[in-house]
Amino acid sequence: MDADCEHLVRQLHAFLDGECDEGWEVALRAHLADCPPCLRRADFERRLRMIVATRCRQAAPQVLHERLVRMLPSWPQG
Numbered sequence: 001m002d003a004d005c006e007h008l009v010r011q012l013h014a015f016l017d018g019e020c021d022e023g024w025e026v027a028l029r030a031h032l033a034d035c036p037p038c039l040r041r042a043d044f045e046r047r048l049r050m051i052v053a054t055r056c057r058q059a060a061p062q063v064l065h066e067r068l069v070r071m072l073p074s075w076p077q078g
């Protein structure tokens with residue numbers, strides 16, 4: 001892995017979270033087009049996030065419901 005790749009991998013998570021500016025995204029896409037190891041890594045991270053997001057979405061309503069039920073008695077009235 002060269003210095004370019006290391007830099008990109010460090011930014012990859014921010015990119016996948018949508019926290020990257022547009023200029024950087026262009027640079028990332030250009031690098032991925034040209035660097036199969038980084039492309040595989042980006043693809044893997046993206047799939048991982050999709051799996052996590054799907055499971056969290058399914059689990060959230062039940063967890064949220066339980067939390068709200070526990071909070072109810074302590075809510076201020078009026």
Ligand SMILES: [Zn+2]
Pocket residue numbers: 004005008031035037038
């Ligand atoms: Zn690379």
